[in-house]
Amino acid sequence: MKQAKLSLMGSAILLALASSANAASLKDTDVEFGGYIKADIMFSDYGNGAPDSGDISRQFYVPGTIYGKEGNGNQVVDFQARETRFNFKATTDVDGHKLSGFIELDFMTHTDGNERTSNSYSPRIRHAFVSYDNWTVGQTWTTFQNAAALPENLDFVGAADGTPFARQTLLRYTQGNFQFAIENPETTVTPNQGGARITSGSGVIPDVIARYNLKTDGGAAFSFAGIIRQLNLETKIGATQIDSSALGYGASVAGIIPVGKDDLRFTATYGEGLGRYMALNYINAGVLDANGDIESIRTFGGFVSYRHWWNEQWRSSVTLSGMQADNDVALTGSGVNKDAYSGYINLLYSPSKPLTFGVEYMYAKNSKENGDDGDLSRIMFSAKYVL
Template sequence: MFSDYSNGAPDSSNLSRQFYVPGTIYGDTSNGNQVVDFQARETRFNFKTSTDLDGHKLTGFIELDFFTHGDGNERVSNSYSPRIRHAFISYDNWTVGQTWTTFQNPGALPENLDFVGAAEGTPFVRQTIVRYTNGGFQFAIENPETTVTPNGGGARITSGSGMVPDFVARYNFKTEGGAKFTVAGLARQLNVEIDNLDTQEIGYGVSFTGVIPVGDDDIKLSATAGDGLGRYMALNYANAGVLDANGEIETISSYGGFASYRHWWTDQWRSSFTLSGFKALRLTTMKH
């Protein structure tokens, strides 16, 4: 991989040297701008089972790769620990375990050489869920985790103290022309209970994705907006909220999307052109 960082390249151990992470694009002005990386960390292993139990379908799936860990180095052996990506079981319409959040449609992700691709323009989360599917409808409760910015700025505060799971509903449908679409909604409680802080707020979001055939080619697109989305968008580029002077959460609004056109030159050669963007802003309210 060849990368050109206008503000200086991060150190070789930095996450953004493995794949594009919007929150780490600022680099280090003390380093050079252009770098080359060789790695085998995208190597992936998975194992799947499928069993018929008296007419009921039971499926198990587990998948590992070697990304994101900082426990190895490039000096001698490049030894990196495996990490869990997916680990779930499905029984008829139920899925329980770790996999893609129901709020995300991985089938609409652009086909880019980068591991994620249009990272800032898409929801991208894997976590433990309990999901029920019926036709095109999906309903899920998922693991809660809150990220906020301290009052006046500073290091991100991450709180896993929430007692209310995140709720997601989604509808998948397709047209007679073969286009596939999804509409998803998310509702979550932001909860911070750390030291003397004890505050809650509501976050929500909506997401739309589509895969539209254009002859042998296709267009993939996504649009997502919400208040308090935080970690669900752009690999947690922005937090879900900011703590005000009273220790209360003020939510951060965020918007993101992408459009990607994929062209097949031959049966074996294809290329994609992708545009992606993200914006976050804090809406300050006056409390009396």
């Protein structure tokens, strides 16, 4: 009994010391907690049959996932709170240098839960990075994307087919309006004559990205980004050993232009071998020719979104988005994705600044080179409370 009491006393002392040390370390540190709670109700109509319950297309619009599943009904309703997220940020002054860390998690994309009983889904890392003065290292938005220019849509991504979109680990240096980064490389390739996507993490050259951010006196904000990347594949397909690389490159311009209280948002992107950087990897970066060499695939896409404020509490956004690939069908086969388009219109109401209710209608259509297509119509109701 005496030993147990001593153990408990020791534990209490250790906890007290730990609390004191933590308080001392936080003395010159600003700690912020943030995020939001968001609940969605989605009524969806898939032209060729809805995906199974829990499928990623039932969570938000992902180009390439709406071709349908034969035998399933077309119309479904989904309730979810998966987009709910939380984050922590700590900022410290270290001898005149600014040190900060940020981590954010949500519950999207997972299929490990179910809708039968608890709807329990695993958290996933969205952002996890450290910044020291002008340097940033960790996982966050790719430098090739301007996330600030995304439209205010209720859909999780919104304009997914027309925007660069990726979060990944990177090392970035910012100097004034310029940003330079090396980022995680990952190559996606279509086999010769078509087939299942080949994903390659081989190669030792990171993706290299540069970006320039510009703000005008009138309140407009623009970004100009360029990327150079190596497409690399070292693997064995059947009895054939593949060891090939090719050059990928691209450019993207994005912006927000004030129109009175309203604003116009846009992004336009073009490149060869962009692959996963565009439209959630709707198109692969390259295709193998008969000799096992990678040929890059050209893509271009963009979106435009106009947001109108009816008054201080009511607003609407109208968004048009799309992208297209220049496939060499002689290499890719005719079963590959060709183009994707989507449109959105919504009405949002904020009775107070942190609280928003909204309704949104979206329509999307995807097509393949062989003429097959899929379409999705969705009405979405959301409630969001920013913490």
